[in-house]
Amino acid sequence: xxxxxxxxxxxxxSCINFAQEKEVTEPNLELPKVSYLDSLKATFVExxxxxxxxxxxxxxxxxxxxxxxMQSDVIETDIDSLGNISYDLSTDLLKKRLAKLxxxxxxxxxxxxxxxxxxxVFLKNRKSSxxxxxxxxxxxxxxxxxxxxxxxxxxxxxYLAIVESALNPKARSRVGATGLWQxxxxxxxxxxxxxxxxxxxxxxxxxxxxxACQYLSNxxxxxxxxxxxxxxxxxGPGNVSKAIRRSGGSQNYWNIRRNLPRETxxxxxxxxxxxxxxxxxxxxxxxxxKAPVSYFETDTVAVKKEITFQQIADLIxxxxxxxxxxxxxxxxxxxxxxxxxxxxxxxxxxxLGYFVSNEDKVYAYVDHLGSQKENIKKEALAVSSKSNVIxxxxxxxxxxxxxxxxxxxxxxxxxRWNRLRGNTIRAGKSLKIYTSKGSSYSKSNSSSYYxxxxxxxxxxxxxxxxxxxxxxxxxxxxxxxxxxxxxMKLKTKG
Numbered sequence: 176x177x178x179x180x181x182x183x184x185x186x187x188x189s190c191i192n193f194a195q196e197k198e199v200t201e202p203n204l205e206l207p208k209v210s211y212l213d214s215l216k217a218t219f220v221e222x223x224x225x226x227x228x229x230x231x232x233x234x235x236x237x238x239x240x241x242x243x244x245m246q247s248d249v250i251e252t253d254i255d256s257l258g259n260i261s262y263d264l265s266t267d268l269l270k271k272r273l274a275k276l277x278x279x280x281x282x283x284x285x286x287x288x289x290x291x292x293x294x295x296v297f298l299k300n301r302k303s304s305x306x307x308x309x310x311x312x313x314x315x316x317x318x319x320x321x322x323x324x325x326x327x328x329x330x331x332x333x334y335l336a337i338v339e340s341a342l343n344p345k346a347r348s349r350v351g352a353t354g355l356w357q358x359x360x361x362x363x364x365x366x367x368x369x370x371x372x373x374x375x376x377x378x379x380x381x382x383x384x385x386x387a388c389q390y391l392s393n394x395x396x397x398x399x400x401x402x403x404x405x406x407x408x409x410x411g412p413g414n415v416s417k418a419i420r421r422s423g424g425s426q427n428y429w430n431i432r433r434n435l436p437r438e439t440x441x442x443x444x445x446x447x448x449x450x451x452x453x454x455x456x457x458x459x460x461x462x463x464x465k466a467p468v469s470y471f472e473t474d475t476v477a478v479k480k481e482i483t484f485q486q487i488a489d490l491i492x493x494x495x496x497x498x499x500x501x502x503x504x505x506x507x508x509x510x511x512x513x514x515x516x517x518x519x520x521x522x523x524x525x526x527l528g529y530f531v532s533n534e535d536k537v538y539a540y541v542d543h544l545g546s547q548k549e550n551i552k553k554e555a556l557a558v559s560s561k562s563n564v565i566x567x568x569x570x571x572x573x574x575x576x577x578x579x580x581x582x583x584x585x586x587x588x589x590x591r592w593n594r595l596r597g598n599t600i601r602a603g604k605s606l607k608i609y610t611s612k613g614s615s616y617s618k619s620n621s622s623s624y625y626x627x628x629x630x631x632x633x634x635x636x637x638x639x640x641x642x643x644x645x646x647x648x649x650x651x652x653x654x655x656x657x658x659x660x661x662x663m664k665l666k667t668k669g
Contacts, residue, residue, distance in 0.1 A: 210576025212489060212586065215540055220532040232468065236311055237500055239634035240657070241304045242341040243645070246348065248301075249338060249441050260295035264459075269294065272455060281329050283402045284447055285429055293441075293448040298459055304341075305452055309463030311342045312453075315355070318470045319384055326388040329401060334450045335408070336387075338442065344380050344503050353377040354503075356387040366390055373511045374518070378503035380470065402428035405446055410439040473501060474527050475519040479534075480541050484508040487520070488587040490537055491529050495587055498522070564609055571602040582608050623668035629661045640667050 270286045277284035297305065312333075319333040339357040340346035347353050351360065354377040360370060366386035368376040376382045394404040397412055406428060407415040418434035425431055432440050452459065485508070488495040499508065501521040510518050522530060530537060567578055575598055579586045589595070592607050600606070625636055633645040633654070648654070651666040659665070 213576040245341045257292035262295040306463045313466035409442045477517045481512040566605040627663040
């Protein structure tokens with residue numbers, strides 16, 4: 176049976192130092208054993224189940240670094256004090272282009288020195304980040320535009336998600352705003368985004384976009400001006416109303432800007448600068464990579480039983496990191512089942528077809544594993560307590576499923592720990608196995624260092640360690656910028 180190729184993101188376990196390791200062998204077996212998982216998958220209906228989202232593209236879609244840059248630009252920069260920025264773009268040419276944008280847009284796009292400064296700063300310092308965002312936008316913008324058109328919201332509002340989250344569905348601001356559209360908890364609940372112990376729908380791109388369109392439509396009914404809508408989306412309608420009163424009743428954004436909070440005073444210029452650069456990317460020499468897949472090349476199925484990401488990964492041979500990215504709303508890597516309410520699993524369309532074609536066997540496997548609560552705890556331990564290692568010498572006839580069952584770990588983890596792309600293993604070779612604390616194979620030593628791999632950033636590394644930020648890594652490792660190189664060892668504890 177044709178298997179999908181696993182390209183899971185390696186978690187850097189090879190850099191962990193251990194006090195002692197041991198090799199575990201077992202007596203010769205007369206007959207090869209087959210795990211329940213292997214025997215079940217052997218009966219799956221054939222399906223074209225190749226992956227639609229490769230590892231590098233998935234990592235780009237969830238990159239924290241660009242979000243941090245955008246937050247810094249909007250929150251910390253005093254754009255009125257930037258002064259004259261050296262960049263090859265004349266003021267007269269910029270005025271003409273802005274006037275043309277203004278004539279084609281419902282937004283009030285006026286030339287101001289502050290806006291010119293922001294545009295030139297972005298062009299000069301953010302070209303690489305903006306090219307990456309242009310590629311990522313091809314993944315999300317078709318979906319955004321469909322919903323914006325449904326609510327009669329200007330299509331240019333799609334650029335708002337760039338300023339809000341840098342198109343990172345897992346983005347979380349310093350004050351707790353969350354997701355592509357940066358909803359705070361009360362506003363999310365106001366627009367029916369569910370938040371509970373299992374689920375946070377503010378992270379769901381589709382549902383959050385629907386909620387954002389509703390919220391923006393409501394704000395337009397209040398203010399009747401899209402520039403003021405943008406300001407109120409950031410600062411809240413109350414603060415914009417106060418700024419209007421303090422400005423003598425003017426409802427022109429540029430007239431009330433001085434009476435808005437600094438972040439909001441920067442916010443609309445950042446939005447307009449982003450719009451300008453996207454609309455004139457060719458004139459400024461931007462060459463974004465083509466997105467290999469769009470959001471519409473994924474689809475959903477309602478789950479019929481509580482199921483974990485690990486179980487899905489094992490059954491349909493898909494990296495668990497890909498399931499996490501496509502299903503960011505599930506806090507515990509578990510899709511709950513609640514009578515009377517549907518919860519959905521999103522997958523690349525090919526993988527979804529494979530799942531649906533074998534759905535009865537998928538749930539048979541879930542039933543086989545017994546109590547879901549016990550399995551959730553087991554998977555949580557496997558993820559959080561990989562601080563002890565042993566080696567298993569493969570015997571003739573053994574499969575990954577048999578070995579996984581022997582040590583109480585998952586097949587996906589075995590593949591990840593040993594950098595295996597497929598299911599083929601050879602007798603005589605050894606497999607590295609990480610065991611959880613309390614296991615009979617457990618050791619007590621743990622590491623506080625991480626070895627940098629190709630494609631890593633300080634932000635992606637920090638995400639691997641709860642409670643650790645990119646700034647912590649900089650401080651602990653005496654790093655002043657953001658540049659790191661493969662092979663470097665970074666302290667992950669203070």
